[in-house]
Amino acid sequence: MAKKKIEKVYEKLSNEYEIFAENDNEWEKNGLNSTDFKSLVSVMLSTMTHTKRVIRACNALYDKATTPKEILDLSDDELTELIKPVAHYNRKTKHLKEMCQQLIDNHNGEVPRTEKELLELQGVGRKCTDIMMNFNFGGDTIAVDTHVHRVLNRLGIVETKSNEDTADEINRLTPKKYKKHAHEWLIQHGMNICISRKPKCEECIASSLCDYYEKEF
Numbered sequence: 001m002a003k004k005k006i007e008k009v010y011e012k013l014s015n016e017y018e019i020f021a022e023n024d025n026e027w028e029k030n031g032l033n034s035t036d037f038k039s040l041v042s043v044m045l046s047t048m049t050h051t052k053r054v055i056r057a058c059n060a061l062y063d064k065a066t067t068p069k070e071i072l073d074l075s076d077d078e079l080t081e082l083i084k085p086v087a088h089y090n091r092k093t094k095h096l097k098e099m100c101q102q103l104i105d106n107h108n109g110e111v112p113r114t115e116k117e118l119l120e121l122q123g124v125g126r127k128c129t130d131i132m133m134n135f136n137f138g139g140d141t142i143a144v145d146t147h148v149h150r151v152l153n154r155l156g157i158v159e160t161k162s163n164e165d166t167a168d169e170i171n172r173l174t175p176k177k178y179k180k181h182a183h184e185w186l187i188q189h190g191m192n193i194c195i196s197r198k199p200k201c202e203e204c205i206a207s208s209l210c211d212y213y214e215k216e217f
């Protein structure tokens with residue numbers, strides 16, 4: 001049932017939204033993902049932070065440092081100052097330094113390409129790992145953030161409490177052919193229509209498939 005429903009949702013969303021490679025992607029334009037290392041750092045910095053602030057912090061940081069060694073050469077105060085536009089910049093300073101040291105000690109300064117190794121890095125959680133696997137290493141894992149989690153729960157495709165549980169469920173339910181771009185469609189829907197405070201259900205192309213809509217209207 002949920003499998004059939006999610007296929008119908010993907011069909012609708014894929015007609016509505018462009019994939020990131022086709023649209024005016026802010027990350028691409030600003031070079032936030034021009035190397036695997038920059039992608040990893042940008043994703044780490046992006047948690048709980050609006051894209052505009054992520055871009056400001058990343059531009060400031062990448063003007064000074066674009067490799068693990070160059071980040072380690074910055075003092076903690078310098079690094080914190082550069083990434084100050086993002087949320088939790090003190091914690092992220094600490095994690096970035098530890099993660100860079102791990103890359104140098106264990107991976108010759110390169111970003112590892114397996115889920116297991118990525119998850120062992122300080123400050124790199126499930127969402128960061130799934131994004132790296134999908135966008136950088138050609139995998140087809142669907143990354144789940146707060147927007148994707150919300151949309152899928154409102155639709156009634158999953159009934160989950162955490163992003164991690166949603167990620168497990170949606171990766172199990174989604175047919176392979178939709179996995180590559182599912183995150184991109186779902187996140188755009190969550191940011192533009194199925195927004196947190198008051199979803200724009202009257203504009204939603206998936207309302208005929210939505211449990212929340214059926215209950216509320």
Ligand code: SF4
Nearest residue numbers: 194199201204210213
């Ligand atoms: S109908 Fe409303 S709650 Fe359901 S997916 Fe669309 S915007 Fe979200």
